[in-house]
Amino acid sequence: MSQPPIKLLLVDDEDDYRHSCMKYMERKGHIVQGAASGAQAMMLLERDTFDVAVLDIDMPGMNGLELMQRICEAKLNLEVVFLTGHGSIETAVSAMKLGACDYLTKPCSLGDLEHRCLLARDRNHLRKENIQLKELVSRSTPKQTLVGESAVMRDVMRMIEKVAPTGKPVLIEGESGTGKEVVARSIQERSLLADKPFVTINCAALPENLVESELFGHQKGSFTGASSEKLGLFEIADGGTLFIDEIGELPLSLQPKLLRVLEDGSLRRIGSHRERKVKVRIIAATNRDLTQAVKEGTFREDLFYRINVFSLMLPPLRQREGDVGLLVDHLLPQGWSIEPDARDVLMRYPWPGNVRQLINVIERATILADHHEITLDDLPTEIAHPTGLHDVVCDDQRGETDGTGHARFVVGSPDVKVDDLVKTHVLEVLSKEKGNKARTARKLGIHRRKLYRLLERYTQPSCADETQTSESESILN
Numbered sequence: 001m002s003q004p005p006i007k008l009l010l011v012d013d014e015d016d017y018r019h020s021c022m023k024y025m026e027r028k029g030h031i032v033q034g035a036a037s038g039a040q041a042m043m044l045l046e047r048d049t050f051d052v053a054v055l056d057i058d059m060p061g062m063n064g065l066e067l068m069q070r071i072c073e074a075k076l077n078l079e080v081v082f083l084t085g086h087g088s089i090e091t092a093v094s095a096m097k098l099g100a101c102d103y104l105t106k107p108c109s110l111g112d113l114e115h116r117c118l119l120a121r122d123r124n125h126l127r128k129e130n131i132q133l134k135e136l137v138s139r140s141t142p143k144q145t146l147v148g149e150s151a152v153m154r155d156v157m158r159m160i161e162k163v164a165p166t167g168k169p170v171l172i173e174g175e176s177g178t179g180k181e182v183v184a185r186s187i188q189e190r191s192l193l194a195d196k197p198f199v200t201i202n203c204a205a206l207p208e209n210l211v212e213s214e215l216f217g218h219q220k221g222s223f224t225g226a227s228s229e230k231l232g233l234f235e236i237a238d239g240g241t242l243f244i245d246e247i248g249e250l251p252l253s254l255q256p257k258l259l260r261v262l263e264d265g266s267l268r269r270i271g272s273h274r275e276r277k278v279k280v281r282i283i284a285a286t287n288r289d290l291t292q293a294v295k296e297g298t299f300r301e302d303l304f305y306r307i308n309v310f311s312l313m314l315p316p317l318r319q320r321e322g323d324v325g326l327l328v329d330h331l332l333p334q335g336w337s338i339e340p341d342a343r344d345v346l347m348r349y350p351w352p353g354n355v356r357q358l359i360n361v362i363e364r365a366t367i368l369a370d371h372h373e374i375t376l377d378d379l380p381t382e383i384a385h386p387t388g389l390h391d392v393v394c395d396d397q398r399g400e401t402d403g404t405g406h407a408r409f410v411v412g413s414p415d416v417k418v419d420d421l422v423k424t425h426v427l428e429v430l431s432k433e434k435g436n437k438a439r440t441a442r443k444l445g446i447h448r449r450k451l452y453r454l455l456e457r458y459t460q461p462s463c464a465d466e467t468q469t470s471e472s473e474s475i476l477n
């Protein structure tokens with residue numbers, strides 16, 4: 001048999017007929033289970049997955065139509081072919097309305113039954129492929145270019161070219177925002193799996209209990225809220241690449257399950273006894289030191305060696321000489337320019353949040369700038385005036401000032417409170433904008449009403465610390 005076998009469930013209370021159908025189908029190489037009643041069929045459907053179910057309509061107890069209804073309610077991904085007796089065409093029509101894909105009138109030839117089941121199986125595969133594609137489209141992001149010509153980034157690109165076609169697992173290490181996902185995509189685009197799915201999961205972005213069902217899928221009813229069967233990302237990525245971001249956050253309890261897929265490609269959905277096989281290339285990323293995590297016992301050593309076949313260290317932006325300028329040009333919208341002074345400060349800034357922070361700063365600046373040109377005034381103060389020392393106007397309540405109403409403190413010092421920083425920044429921008437509150441609010445990226453509330457508080461020395469802090473926090477959030 002050239003085609004893959006059908007996973008078939010045959011439900012008929014007539015033992016002889018069921019047995020001869022099963023024998024025939026098995027001889028043809030299909031994987032068949034039989035049930036003599038609707039209740040028995042439901043038990044098998046809960047335990048296993050099938051491509052096609054053949055249901056006899058006339059059965060004592062739960063008849064075929066009722067069983068079909070239960071299958072619909074359970075949102076099981078399988079096709080149903082009905083068997084009807086003579087003269088029950090109306091019933092067959094009702095079955096088709098419920099979602100059955102075909103029906104046959106008994107007695108029918110076994111060859112015909114197999115042919116209809118093959119068609120139903122193909123339809124089932126198309127349906128699954130459709131779910132898989134929808135999932136992929138919803139997760140896909142536009143193609144991104146890896147910008148950078150510094151020596152360190154040239155090294156990275158060389159390694160990408162080397163490792164991409166090997167199909168081996170890759171571990172990408174680097175600070176947050178350095179472009180680990182962009183690198184993972186570059187590897188996939190240069191690999192032999194370029195036209196196959198590229199699926200991503202961020203272990204840190206999901207609550208612990210959801211990571212398992214996202215990665216491995218679940219059967220309907222396997223836990224509260226599992227209202228239908230769900231394909232895991234491994235199944236969705238089957239034949240392609242799975243990018244596991246922040247793998248260091250993968251719960252210890254799930255690590256053996258991941259190790260198994262990496263070792264022999266086998267996995268089980270939550271609530272299923274059935275072993276499934278997948279073939280997926282893993283690219284993992286982390287901004288944590290995994291060797292340290294192994295020492296601390298939060299990451300399994302065997303899993304670490306499995307994913308760390310080839311590791312690639314992505315340098316932080318501050319170590320990529322000349323790349324900030326290239327990235328700025330790449331990020332500026334068409335028709336925009338940047339003043340040389342503003343470009344200079346961007347190139348000198350250390351970018352603790354890496355490329356992601358640079359993107360945010362450029363985006364913010366294009367909102368604030370006039371005439372399609374970014375100036376120093378459109379950049380955040382800590383970037384435009386990176387002194388570390390802030391010379392600010394504030395009150396004397398905490399004895400921070402030098403008596404002239406100007407306070408000096410070092411940003412980053414453990415003695416400096418968040419509230420003080422916010423207050424300082426707000427008053428500094430207000431003073432730069434010569435008291436113009438509308439412009440100040442715009443520069444701060446907050447609503448004018450919020451600025452009024454803050455100024456009211458900051459110019460009232462008696463205000464409670466607690467209120468100030470919560471207001472500051474809401475700005476920062």
Ligand SMILES: Nc1ncnc2c1ncn2[C@@H]1O[C@H](COP(=O)(O)OP(=O)(O)OP(=O)(O)O)[C@@H](O)[C@H]1O
Pocket residue numbers: 144145146147148174175176177178179180181182183245285287355356359
């Ligand atoms: N070299 C680069 N060229 C162009 N864009 C880049 C580059 N590096 C990063 N980016 C962009 O920066 C943003 C952050 O990149 P990405 O999400 O890949 O970082 P990350 O290291 O995976 O971050 P995290 O660890 O927080 O998940 C993305 O919008 C990405 O397109």
